[in-house]
Amino acid sequence: MEANGTPQSPAGDWRSYERMLLPPIQDLHKLDVYTKHGGYERLRRVLEDDDVAPDDITNEVKASGLTGRGGAGFPTGVKWTFMPEPDDRPRFLGVNGDESEPGTFKDRQVMEYNPHLMFEGILLAGYAMHIDTAYVYTRGEYTDWIALMAEQLENAYEAGYVGEDILGSDFSMDIVLHKGAGAYICGEETSLMESLEGKRGYPRYKPPFPAQKGIFSCPTTINNVETLAHVPLIVQEGGDAYSTIGAEDMPGAALYGMSGHVKQPGVYEYPTGMLLSDLIYDVCGGMARGEDLKAVVPGGSSVPPIRADQIDGLSMNDESLGEVGSRTGTFCPLVLDEETDMVSFTRRVAHFYQDETCGQCTPCREGTGWLENILARIDEGEGRMRDIDLILELCDNMDGGRTICAFADGAVGPIRAAVKRFRDEFEAKCEASVYPVSTDVSAGPDSAVAATE
């Protein structure tokens, strides 16, 4: 471990890590190749062994410490225990393949390169929670990938891995593919349920939580595609062994979707807790344009960006990123170099949220629009110094439980952090209109506001 010169990496000896979610096996997406490499064996063992009860699977997942990979990072095993005792109602699993968080593109690799691992995970989760139907909600843009999955799902049905009396046991489960149609908000779990029911994707109030009243008011669990793909690995390795991989607070393998100004962007599989510096300079070969690093957004547009001078020793787990007020989110870091204009960048982020708000809650519907408007004004050199604090004030009026879902928090977090952490850039852009001729803002924003009034 120490020999690699990264003794402090919670990911441990990541250079000799062997991939599990996307192992280097050609054509693994095909059923015959998958079964040749031990595929569906874990399911078979669970179904054939009378000693393995459904709760045992949940307990293994709990022991593994697996946390959700959809962005919120909630412990998966714990979530599963929220399901009530079986009664005469149907029970559902919602598989979240909406993947619309900007910067995130890792679930797609699972759906394309290892769909059967996901199906096996779905079946094991279904067995653990007495679920009869799983809906795989995939974003509508992934047309080609949905077709690929549909083909493989059909093969799995034919081979008896899915459907009635799976592998001769008395466990039956259906998997249904559901294609979205381009709405970011449908990734939010209650919105996803509404969308599945054939309605507008308006998030619902919680409580009631999905486990009590989910899809068609029946007990439901929503899990991310990648999260479920971990489940067969946990059943195979055992929960305790799995929990030793990667960072302690959110153990396991992780798919890192690297994008932005790095030489080799793309999806990489390593343990959780990779140092950001290792990811950027080692794994991705450094900065693409030879410029210095300016900022990193660790996991999708909803998490606060980090300044370059903060990344020393930071690793991809919530404990570490929490120290600088950020989160792992979807494990998909965006890397920005010195040439990036943080004001235009923040403006574009605001535009995304303005475009995608479902419009149910006033603070979110109106707030996202005003954020974009003010940021646009600053970006175009028409901003006033006091606009900067106006943005922060607006942010304070949008988040913290004022809205039905966490979308507003997701919109506000990164914008507030960007304004605070790169305030000098925002001020520089506001300068011109405050002092049409001169450029001295050293007296600070307060005097600048006074100068206009």
Added chain:
Amino acid sequence: MSSFDIQRPIVELPDQNPDPEFSDEELVWTDAEEEKIEAWKEQYPEDQAAIMKVLWLAQEKFGYLPPEVIKFCGETLDMSFSQAYGVATFYHQYYKEEKGTYVLDVCTCFSCQVCGGYDILHYLEEKLGVHAGETTDDGLFTVQEAECLGSCGSAPMMEITNGVYVHNLTPEKIDDLIESLRAGEVPSFTSMTLPQDEEELGGNRRTDVESTETYQTQPRAEHME
């Protein structure tokens, strides 16, 4: 002067009650389509849940979803017009008005923005002589600005008519693409090489489809600046 003096550009509202494009005779499902719809209804406890699939089917069949088509889809599943209209208008990908033969969705979001997504969009706008949101006079191309399409590692990128992704765009690639689309050839599905496969699988994880050479970030289209 108040600080709330920002004016949004005025956008022309779409006509909410256009003359019907499709007659009652046209608004029927074939037997094969009905069979599909019946199978979809089986997949859910309530028929209404199949509405998204039915709208997709209708969009494939009619090209877009004017109000009478939405109404027809709703009736298929015993839904009121307002319910079906609410669903159809909630989602970006259902076309409520007629589009060009090829809809070019250029991603300018987040990762694509910082990798030159806007340069690509503007190059395309200039080349085709339309702004984002407009259709060329020959009815061949509609250019649109899209939010993250989930392919940020190969930014900048675009999607063609809710289907094929084209990765790592450059002006040259756009030139080739437009030329081939004009000739009626839509590029085929390409699998994105995972960087780790470069070493271990020779960059070819799937032998049944074409694989892209490698991930390469485009330096922000320097020659266009």
